[in-house]
Amino acid sequence: RASTVTVFAAASLTDAMTAIAQSFAAATGDRLRLSFAASSTLARQIAAGAPADLYISANRRWMSWLAWRTLLAPDSRHDLLTNDLVLIAPLDSPLGSFDMTAKTDLAGLLGDRDYIAVGDPDHVPAGIYAKQALESLGQWKTIEPHLARADNVRAALALVERGEASLGIVYKTDAAIARDIKVLASFPRDSHSPIAYPVALIRGHETPASIQCLTWLLGDEAGAIFSRYGFERPATDPKRGDRKK
Amino acid sequence: MIALTPAESEALLLSLRISAVAVVCALPFAILTAMLLAQTRFAGGILLDALVHLPLILPPVAMGYLLLVVFGVHGPLGAWLLKTLNIRLVFSWTGAALASAIVSFPFQVRAIRLALEQIDLKLYHAAATLGAGPLGRLFSLTLPLALPGIIAGAITAFVASLGEFGAIITFVSNVPGETRTLPLAIYTAIQTPGGELAAARLAALSIALGLAGLLSAEFVMRRIRQRARA
Amino acid sequence: MIALTPAESEALLLSLRISAVAVVCALPFAILTAMLLAQTRFAGGILLDALVHLPLILPPVAMGYLLLVVFGVHGPLGAWLLKTLNIRLVFSWTGAALASAIVSFPFQVRAIRLALEQIDLKLYHAAATLGAGPLGRLFSLTLPLALPGIIAGAITAFVASLGEFGAIITFVSNVPGETRTLPLAIYTAIQTPGGELAAARLAALSIALGLAGLLSAEFVMRRIRQRARA
């Protein structure tokens, strides 16, 4: 008898998870019920008793926030995916691609009245990573006044697509599919803490179906779908315990 | 237009249901509140007024969060509802309707109050001497005379419900078939790279639904006005 | 209450400025639109009505995106504004005011229209025989008699502007000191783990501002009504 597993997933996973749900249903006969919203929103809903079985966050903060409230099933938390941060510009930008180092004068690439679109560094995961990267590259102080803080990565991307912002910092996955933009440079992986999409079972929801779903998500079949959308698995083998956090 | 996808028609019907239920259920309360507010003598008036407008003053996300805190299964009202009536609002379309109702409540109250305040008190005097008590006056004068305001309020609330996003997604999340209304579907589509076309289709659906609501309200209003002039 | 942090007072003043400018600038257009709509003869009425309500029907995010497309530097209107007047709306508080004005426009129009439709046409007849032309009647009758509706509409719009989030953040993004209004600040706080207290403080500020608006509107309304009864 088919069962339904409810997955709360960060909004940036919308297309990937929708594809995953189809394959999962085909493979197991079970259905995935998906809810996409900001990671923070989902976390708060879970804390308020929303009946989610699995939670996939776009960053570690909100996963940890739930963990501290002992709302996660013990030992069920894994880093599911990773991503990269890239610098983008509108297609008609005069800038060409380059290598990002500590010497790059990002502010110099911007005009006086120009903006660089990012997720809000106060709460949007991509923005938080961007801030770390800019800090470690020593650019934060000069760039900060030029930040256009969007409330999610897609909104930041839209600002660049529309030519409002002459630069933008987004995930590689978003940049890969977007039109009207070009990737100027990737941020060095060590310029920010590793980008991770952690997944976990919600405490009290450790049903066979949801455990099966978690396992499936960590498996190769799912990995192939994720990579189709530009996501990568974290560096270490998911089968080994050290991806556990 | 190309036929609707199942997801689209699901979102459309859900939006319609949630908005309609929200408006209809809130209406009696809106009328009551407007009547209380229209009586200037009522001392707590300004507090009630502020309470009614709260969903407008606060950003929808904050409103949704507040609802989550109050009506979540661990919240004071939510726990009580779950225990005594076994009603769980979070994550269900009824919760979305509640959020819509609360967020669009001020529109209803404002319009009805405005209409109530325009009613000539002398008509009440005439009705009273003809033997109509407070309840009789309510049904024979107040409600029919405030009807344009009631309709205007209801339609604004309906239309606003159709567009309500922040409070719903924060309160009841974004579950297809249960709480994914048109605006949430639009949001979801926008989150998908290349989802602009899907979003535009959904927006067109929204507009069509809103237009249908506006049109029917206009139609009813014209009939009322014509009748009053005949 | 503990003193406001600089960021808080910045957001507060910005919200106040944006909402006030949005309401005041939109008011003449709202009155004009309401007058057009109140004349049932006007054929394109229903289309204009739909257009006015669009910001309510569409989710704010979609509205913000639409604004971006139209008023962005590559948008038809945005390009023109930039070229001829050197005005750039995106990322500036004027853009936020525009978004607020458009999103709260339907509230103003609805209320004013309702008030206009309640005015007794016979008074216009009296005014006309006393030599008042269309413009004279507008200023001596229409506007003063619709004043309760105008105030009600303006205050609803003001309060709604205070809470406007989705369209602003999408259109002009969240730039501290320029476009980070109270709702955006609240949103940021809520999205931050442990930001509840900061969010609550900001929400209290919002509510205080909204309450001040409601109170002053109530005060003006009572004076009008008293005068009319004296």
Next chain:
Amino acid sequence: MSLAVDIRHRVDRLVLDAAFDIRAPGITALFGPSGSGKTTIINAIAGLLRPDRGRIAINGRTVFDRDRRIDLAPSKRRVGYVFQDARLFPHLTVKANLFYGHKRNHNSPLSPSACAGIIEMLGIGALLSHRPNLLSGGEKQRVALGRTLLANPEILLFDEPLSALDRARKNEIMLYLEGLRDARRLPILYVTHAIDEVARLADRMVVIEAGRTLAGGSVFDMLGRTDLKPLAGQFDTGTVLLAEVAGHHPEGQVSFLECAGQRLVAPHLDKNSGSPVRLHIRARDVMIARDTPTNISANNILTVKVADIVENKSGVLDVTLALGDATRDKGRAIHALITAYSATRLGLAIGQNVYAIIKSVTVDGYPTGLVC
């Protein structure tokens, strides 16, 4: 069958201090200049205004008593109020307006035929499906009147109910009100500026000036009083007399009446012999002769005695003419308004026995009221 009012109220410039007590059924005219407080008094009786002090009792029921904290809701007072403005319900048809009170009267609803009669009398049968706001001024007033009459109240308060009506319609409605007064024995309070209506309909009269009840009493007395100076010019001085039908002309042309031992001829009255009627004789219509006039069209030649001569206004005298024996028929007098010029010419003096000449067509015999 009674209405007792004793109220004090202050609002803005108006200081109301009104007291009157009506102990019999019938019509009481409330008379006074514009702005004197008539509507305010009626509002207090209906319960639409709470007076600062005093009490009001309708048919023995105390509906308001400040000291005993009684203040019955207007809807419970069972008053019928025809407002000075028609005050129709704009959203209801004429028919729904008319039956608004009728439908809410569960104690003593009028019969359908009585309702139909009222609607026919008011000539508004063709308007039933219309909305009020396009009606003509007189049509509105008639619908308002009908709405109140159909509710079949226990007391009627009329604030200038006939001001917008033409005389033919007015006559018809007054006939109906007379019937109501006689048949239903309702107390009726009636505000009007038309002395015709007062003289014809009213049994009693209360005169208001600047918020105060200046005088009150039977119309028979009040219309003859010349001391009500503030009312000068307000109404025709005249007399209302009680008479009895003595017989009719065989061809029905005129009726013969008996009053204070004198025979009077009036236009035909549709009343049996022996019925009481009231006669309104205006002072302006009474001629005085010292010789018996002969071959004159006037049918009424009364032998009277000059009881008093008062200057009414410059050049015009008000002559009081006693009918019959001054002791037996105390107060039975008529008034004549003549110029000082003719009084001098006639050598008129108090105590003289003279003839009062009155044309039949100027004698208004009510309630049948032919010429008015």
Next chain:
Amino acid sequence: MSLAVDIRHRVDRLVLDAAFDIRAPGITALFGPSGSGKTTIINAIAGLLRPDRGRIAINGRTVFDRDRRIDLAPSKRRVGYVFQDARLFPHLTVKANLFYGHKRNHNSPLSPSACAGIIEMLGIGALLSHRPNLLSGGEKQRVALGRTLLANPEILLFDEPLSALDRARKNEIMLYLEGLRDARRLPILYVTHAIDEVARLADRMVVIEAGRTLAGGSVFDMLGRTDLKPLAGQFDTGTVLLAEVAGHHPEGQVSFLECAGQRLVAPHLDKNSGSPVRLHIRARDVMIARDTPTNISANNILTVKVADIVENKSGVLDVTLALGDATRDKGRAIHALITAYSATRLGLAIGQNVYAIIKSVTVDGYPTGLVC
């Protein structure tokens, strides 16, 4: 100085077909039962209603002509309209209401002293700072009247402007309107149900019945016509005569008038010898004698000839009495209303020479109007 109306209009039950042409200044009474279309006609003249067909010209200016597609805006027609309902602006003070039109009249604004005079005449000086909705019915009507008069229009349209006023105030206002008629030479269209007002004020009269102009002409003729059957009961039959002041009593008690070769005595008129006055003599006030009466208070004993006898209503006859020579004074006749009973008693017949006896106090001499 003129008003030409010729319009056809159909709305609901009302089929309007009105035509009249007033070529001289003065007051024209619009007379007709409730619902006959009086207000509708006035609305058309003011431009508040667009007739289906026809034309309207005010003082020679064509303000409406369907065929020539002329339709002047109401605000440009310079009409002064006193509405049947007061229609005051609720948000303005009485003062602002009063000066609403005055302030907008840039061509010929009234002088401040004239404005003050009107306000004093209307007795509304104490109300200036008030808002309209608490005014009494009569106060509202006076403010509405003042508002129109202060605007100093070129034509006045009055829709029952005095219906809610007491007689003293009415007299005062009518005096003012008479002055206006004589001094300003305005055309005035005046709707009323009160025949007193018509007889006193109007020069011409237009009778409307069910939307059609039934008759129109000088008041002198119209008030004497007995053929206007639909108006039976609408107004007192009577006569308005043009007379001339011949002299005054030395003590000022009465005035002597000359009319059709006969001498008349009327209450004192404040007019120089030789001035024309109009006399309203009601048929009900005229007595007929076959012998010369002696020693009678009535001052007017006219020698007349019975020209016609018509049954007015059951038992009452309308007797036409020709004054003077029938050929020279064509149409100079008065009417007497007497009972058939007395006609029989007197043996009255057409062609007889008889005496018409009229009390001075019943002769209303206008425009000074003492007794009315």
